[in-house]
Amino acid sequence: MIKNKISRGVLLGILSISVDGIAGLAIFPVLLYYQPKELAGLWILLTSFSALLNLAQAGLGPVITRMATEIKIDSTDSDIEKYYLKVNYCYRIVVFLVFCICALLYLFYIRDVLIKSNYLSSGIIVWAIMTLGYCLKIYATKNINTVNGYGELGWDKLIQIVVTVFSNIAYVIGLYFGLSLIFLATIFFIFSLVYLYGSKVILRIFVKMPKILSRKKINFSEVLDIFKQSLKVLILNLVSVIVLNVDILIVERFWGLNVIPLYSALVKIVTLIIAVSLLIQQMIYPYISLSWNTGVYKKARDLYLKGLMISLITSIVLSALLFLTAPILIPIWIGYGNYLGAKVFGPLLLFGIVYTHFHSHVSPILATGKKTYITPAITNGILSIILGLLGAKYFGINGIALGNIIASLIPTIYVVISTLRFFKTHSKYGGLANGEYKR
Incomplete structure (x- = not known):
């Protein structure tokens, strides 16, 4: 039963990533064809903040998933109701944080970029609409995390497939008819609303919910305790966002918006x-x-x-395959003369392998709730910024990824050794080493 659910989740996940990847890859040439490079770069820059805004969840995702797992194992109706009340309260705080972060991003970064590109008046509207969309998508994750905690994996991927397919069809139609970025932002908002509704549907289908949530007050200390648990996850997520997105900001500062679509195309492949x-x-x-x-x-x-x-194995095989075929496929995809070359793409792919290795050890540790890697994570994040900037300054655009690789090596080595030792020790000396789940 468990293997079937994992297999279903993996298959739906692969399908979701494939659809999302194809749609994301397809939108690049369409943007470059129907929009000036500067506006195409602006749209890519604004959508790239989605990863940063996910940080407003304050690392709640893994904590909520683990709480839902515990509720499923052993709980009363009162426990379930209390769980939902606490989760709802937490995510109302999170939505407020998303709004605040969007406002700060605009005041201290986006506004300056819009002024430079002479797109301030329309850009304000675009960002305001996208802010509402981001708030809706973040709020939907409370339902997704609960469903995943109950072991019903992959259904959120099915929702994402529907949203991705139809939203990208709408994007292409809008670009074909020459509609502005305001139209694209509106489409983003509408399908964020669809995603929220879909998450509510799967929650009702798969999870036992109280018919009516009482209006009794939640002890704020309990909510604060949840955020305390998630704080370490937040730091890890923050580092991930820095490591995966700092290069786009460096490219914008060193080479401007025109280069972002070309560099982001390669980053998109590595991210996939x-x-x-x-x-x-x-x-x-x-x-x-x-x-x-x-x-x-x-x-x-x-x-x-x-x-x-x-x-x-997946990371190494896919990276090798795409590195070999890139000189042929990428020019066909985004146009001849737009491929930045193997000296840029190669280090990006190598960094992707190192990043995958790191998180393949971190994620299982987080699932136990017993250990986190705050110091290695902070070290990785700080070094990524410093070495990324130095790499760009002294080695050009390919130096950014090289800096990230060097920044990740020492923290990765420590995490690998520590995680292997942790699981080996506990599986040997503790627990039902060869037992079944307690029911």
Whole structure:
């Protein structure tokens, strides 16, 4: 049963990533064909903030998923109701934080970019509409995390497939008829609303919910405790966002908006490889958590090692394949003369492998709730900024990825050794080493 759910989740995840990837790759040449490079770069820049805004969840995702797993194992109706009240309260705070972050981004960064590109009046409207869309998508994640915690994997991917397909069809139609970025932002908002509604549907289908949530007050200290648990995850997520997105900001500062579409096209490919490679980690996360909470430590270790092997093999094979075919495929995709070359793409792909390796060890640890890697994460983030800037200054655009690789190596080595030792120790000396889940 568990294997079937993981397999279903993986298959739907691969399909979702494939659809999202194809749609994302397809929109690049359309943007470059129907929009000036500067406006195309602006749209890509504005949509790139989605990863940063996900940080407003303050690392709640893994914590909520683990809480939902515990509720599923053993709970009363009162426990379930209390869970939903706390989660709803947490995500109202999160939506407010998203709005505040969007406002700060505009005041201290986006406004300056819009002025430079002479797009201030329309750009304000675009960002305001996108802000509302981001708030809706973030709020939907509370439903997604609960469903995943109950072990019903992959259904959120099905919603994402529908949203991706129809939203990108709308984008292409709008660009074909010469509509502005305001239209694209409106489409983004509409399909964020669709995503929220879809998340509510799967929650009602798969999860036992109270018929009516009471209006009793929640003890704020309990909500604060949830955020305290998620703080370490937030730091890890913050580092991930810095490491994966700092290069776009560096490119904008050193080479301007015109180069962003060309560099982002390569980053998009690497991001897709990372997403496919780490998909298995998302699917096994709730089951590692379940194994750990029920004392079956050996099973948790087995899932961790299998996930690690699958993630690494996938990352290496896909990276090698795309590196070899890039000189032929990328010019066909975004136009001849727009491929930045193997000296840029090669280091980006190598960085993707290192990043996948790092997170294939971190995710299983987070599922146990017993350990995090704050110091290595902070070290990685700081070094990525410093070495990325130095690489750009002294080695050109290919130096950004080289800087990120060097920044990631030492933290990755530490995390690998520590995680292997952690699971080996606990599976050998603790828990139901060869047992089944307690029911």
